[in-house]
Amino acid sequence: MHAYRTHTCGDLRTDHIGQTVRLSGWCHRIRDHGGVLFIDLRDHYGLTQCVVDPDSQAFKLAETFRSEWVVRLDGEVRRRPEGTDNDDMATGHIEVYVRDAQVLGQAAELPLPVFGEQDYPEETRLKYRFLDLRRERIHNNIMLRGQVIESMRARMKAAGFNEFQTPILTASSPEGARDFLVPSRIHPGKFYALPQAPQQYKQLLMMAGFDRYFQIAPCFRDEDPRADRLPGEFYQLDLEMSFVTQEDVFETIEPVITGIFEQFGGGKPVTKNWPRIPYAEAMRKYGSDKPDLRNPLVMQDVSEHFRGSNFKVFARMLESEKNQVWAVPAPTGGQRTFCDRMNSWAQSEGQPGLGYIFWREDGGAGPIANNIGPERTEAIRAQLGLKAGDAAFFAAGDPDKFAKFAGMARLKVGEDLNLVDRDRFDLAWVVDFPMYEYNEDEKKIDFGHNPFSMPQGGLEALQTQDPLTIKAFQYDITCNGFEIASGGIRNHKPDAMVKAFEIAGYGEDTVVERFGGMYRAFHYGAPPHGGMAAGVDRIIMLLAGEHNLREVALFPMNQRAEDILMDAPAPATPKQLRELHLRVNAPEK
Secondary structure: OOOOOOOOOOOOOHHHOOOEEEEEEEEEEEEEEOOEEEEEEEEOOEEEEEEEOOOOOOHHHHOOOOOOOEEEEEEEEEEOOOOOOOOOOOOOOEEEEEEEEEEEEOOOOOOOOOOOOOOOOHHHHHHOHHHHOOOHHHHHHHHHHHHHHHHHHHHHHHOOOEEOOOOOOEOOOOOOOEOOEEEOOOOOOOEEEOOOOOHHHHHHHHHOOOOEEEEEEEEEEEOOOEOOEOOEEEEEEEEEEEOOOHHHHHHHHHHHHHHHHHHHOOOOOEOOOOOEEEHHHHHHHHOOOOOOOOOOOOOEEOHHHOOOOOOHHHHHHOOOOOOEEEEEEEOOOOOHHHHHHHHHHHHHOOOOOOEEEEEEOOEEEOHHHHHHHHHHHHHHHHHHOOOOOOEEEEEEEOHHHHHHHHHHHHHHHHHHOOOOOOOOEOEEEEEOOEOEEEEOOOOEEEEOOOOOEOEOOHHHHHHHOOHHHOEEOEEEEEEOOEEEEEEEEEOOOHHHHHHHHHHOOOOHHHHHHHHHHHHHHOOOOOOOEEEEEEEHHHHHHHHHOOOOHHHHOOOOOOOOOOEOOOOEOOOOOHHHHHHHOOOOOOOOO
């Protein structure tokens, strides 16, 4: 017999009845029923109920067992007594009558329980992550992660992509988030950077003629952590294709992502033909470039109904051409108490308030309705398609400044009125992102999205158009209010690349210095190419029904970007600093 097990804790069925078996695993739960011990033994594969009674030679030892002790149990498989079957367990029709036992590893008093799904402080969970990972929900999330990545690989290879690994030690990039720098011992005073993404390398692979590339790529960004972004590192399904248009990328990748959600989405409906929403339309209708389309609410411009009205706050704003008034419809929200709660919420978000109208059978009500009169109030109701018992909320001013808040109000109304269908995956392309945006702080034009994207209209657009009107061949994939992928058709022409960077304030010398490898490659026969990167962690978070990426990562950092299990980051030793020719200049506490 094997030293530790003849079967796993998920193997045994009724056709094993009568066999002598050996199991090893963790004591998941121990119950004492009138002197008879029931031990739920757990391993990676499942649970098996084991029974030890006073007639067994293992009974005295089994009485000492505690939760999470690792034990070996020998015994006979038998049918569970009538009425005690557990159809929720794969092994729920049998039990093992234990005749012999051995303790393989004792466990100290647990800092958090493995049995059950009690909430515990995150700091405790991360410090003892090896225990947290034993819990069924987290264990299943990590197994789901592996299955999703395996499926991604298979689907990409079936679509004709080849998997390559790009370098981890690379050069710093002036765009995007802060780099993690790695000092060079061999070249004192110089630093490598960990890649924020394999952007330049994957484009160079297209220059090298590999046509279709992908990898499950680790990426590193020195950003402040948040619930939908892991601090430090994350993984993405990175890909690039040669001789493709934007449409080719869509037709290739849409079935890959749809298939993943259909395979692992637990039967929830998945969007078949993804809508393509221009960026400006997404901001206008949803106040977000990653709209949650499960929420049916669509904002509308109702400026004309307030222009010249007696509601002077809005009327005066509308004297400026750039200002508008947007309405957030609220079906079934026509109670003053709900409207007042929304107004209080707006104030908690740093806004002066949130104007509203609610409709009764005899017409509109509320301060705004009283000011603009019944005719304008009825026109707003008709435009929004509302009825008695409904309400509308209003945001006014420069849409560039209030759109995000209006989008938050749309989400809040949809959530609070239970209008959101949580049991589906709504996927969409968001397209036509602005090539540039104006940086108010620095009073200059910046890249709006990805600096390597092709502007719509090419070099001519860069030379003749107002930069803030140029759209790019850039696109995102959104799902249920999250951006899960981003990409673009690349700017592969050297003169257009230099001009694009000049508009953002970078001279040709900067392009050569920072992106010399790619810039040189463009001079030696560059194919039109494009691609994207999908966030592996975010996709798995959605599929697992979680709200925090740390629930689907093996050993994540905490909110302060600390690995409290491995005690990182940690001070370097004097010897290490000398070897790297570094001196620490820490800020005063």
